[in-house]
Amino acid sequence: GAGVSQTPSNKVTEKGKYVELRCDPISGHTALYWYRQSLGQGPEFLIYFQGTGAADDSGLPNDRFFAVRPEGSVSTLKIQRTERGDSAVYLCASSLPDNTEAFFGQGTRLTVV
């Protein structure tokens, strides 16, 4: 597709459940980022992939959060044992190897009830 695609757009889950959020980057973009945006805040860095490998996962808040990008294209953010505090918009972005402009998707709004 022409832009970064994130699915689902919205996800409501019960506390304690497992969720997966998908990101389909722009074709040819080797860099991929996940961010979390809580209400009224700026995006907060979670993880950065260069190709298939996580080059920087220092923003993942705890071991319930995990992300993969097995073929260097689509990425999945996985959250285990969800908590109400995980409710936020999860943004994905991709860029060319020079990293000078990140293109963002429209995000997935996760609500944990």
Place this chain on the structure above:
Amino acid sequence: AQTVTQSQPEMSVQEAETVTLSCTYDTSESNYYLFWYKQPPSRQMILVIRQEAYKQQNATENRFSVNFQKAAKSFSLKISDSQLGDTAMYFCAFMKRSSGTYKYIFGTGTRLKVLA
């Protein structure tokens, strides 16, 4: 650690007028990029303008320009001839240019409303 501060939570401007959004940052790095992103209600972040720290000349993109003061660590965005479509959240962001990681650090945003 790098930090980005936007001290204006909300601003408003009349259509066709000029408005300036403020941003300051803190870093010990010398090689970095600064960005302004726009986030309309659709949630999608859109790049407005980018500044490379080693360039002294201020970046401009049509109605958008920046005032980059490297010594003061200030990076303000000026929007000229404001349009209703400029209504959105605006985020200032910093990216360190070094090998291994290129993460963006965002400020808390400024909500801009353009009034008809």
